[in-house]
Amino acid sequence: MSQLSLFNSLTREKEVFSPIDPSHVKLYACGPTVYNYAHIGNARMAVVFDLLSRVLKTQFPKVTYVSNITDVDDKIIAASAETGEAIDVITCKFTDIYNDDMAALGCAKPDIQPRATTHIGEMIALITRLIEKGHAYEGEGHVLFNVPSFPAYGALSGRSRDEQIAGARVEVASYKKDPADFVLWKPSSDDEPGWDSPWGRGRPGWHIECSAMAEKHLGLPFDIHGGGADLKFPHHENEIAQSCCGVGALDDASAFAKVWVHNGFVTVEGEKMSKSLGNFTLAHELLDEGIKGEVIRLALLSAHYRQPLNWSEQAVHQAQSLLNKMYALLESMPHAEAGDVPPQILEALCDDLNTPKVISELHLLVAAKDVAGLKAAGDVLGILQEDPADWLSVDETETEQFDALLAERDQAKADKDWARADAIRDELAGHGYKIVDTQDGAQLQKL
């Protein structure tokens, strides 16, 4: 059996994964703040950690994958103010859309998907504990984490507290004892969402929810904590500080989570996809355009998860092309059953999720007509879950408008009027369809 290795951001080394309890592996990944649609950069995180949980499940008898929904945040408040929709309407709506879109990308729902707003009590309890232990203090209605009280601060991001201060863009509010201190709890005005607490009506800071929810659902320490690379600092660094201090592990940044896994960004023309740059593509839009979820998923896995992934038509095209090939083979052998996951696939996955290598192995499986291996590989990768005939056909209601053209082309072929036949092919290509002549006559496929 292949042994899983993962690059641990905390040690900056690829390590053989060795669970705290091999009978129950625990994984947490920071999920979305639900105030709008997920773009494919957000989707990459969901796909990567879904894949990791699937691979873990092939290696260990029990895996609990937790990924949260952040449903209290200043951005949500701002979105509500802008649209006039109630906050819970917005968060419910976009939670559902997120789950639907990720399901379309082949992501199983996490075993537990905790919401921040249903864990306020746990957050207050953790904050209270931090105050009691001298790691947090109250000031002007805020509760702040005192960074100098945690000697191991900076272990994950590799920056010292002095460097962070040198960044100079940190807001130094009057109630902060140290410029690096960050908010655990902040006061809410009457028109903002808030909960009663020992420090007055307020709401949690951004970082505390993950500490509280991970501890509640997984216990400390747990095995793997993941998220996008941009969360390393300050979010994950602060989670470590809160959680380690909560359990009194002042010098051990691994007392929260043992292995930290960070996925790289999706880029567009070499630049990070981000909302502020406006260069984002929504997963929802791509699905609406008729690009299949599995195509998006495979395209997102076409680069190694820690490398940047440049989103392009060509990446989509390559993923589509491979899936078409695989489904065509599956259709030709409809009664084949899934076998064991081919060892070379498992080996590549176990090597820090080397999905580009996996994809090359998929091509080789197609060439070898190894349907049983492909099906098994598809199950662990979260692809090849559709009916091959459905995959290869196109929606007839969409294409019946072209039936007359196809009939005309059949006649043109019979008349050996190749110029006309090819003109029709070109015309349909303009509509996004490819004509494939089969024994049953001409059929259309999406380009």
Place this chain on the structure above:
RNA sequence: GGCGCGAUGGCAGAGUGGCUAUGCAGCGGAUUGCAACUCCGUGUAGACCAGUUCGAUUCUGGUUCGUGCCUCCA
């Protein structure tokens, strides 16, 4: 400025101290309709400069360039 990451053939993208990555595109061929699909064949790439070595794309150092975090961010 501080701290990271990266640089592979037209494009995407791996492994590897010496032995074909893989795919997309292109080109040649078979089949076909002079198409499409399919099949066969086809690519001396490794930013630059040193060093280690019998031998480096792979290890080490430096340079250049790109990019990310340091502020909300997957």
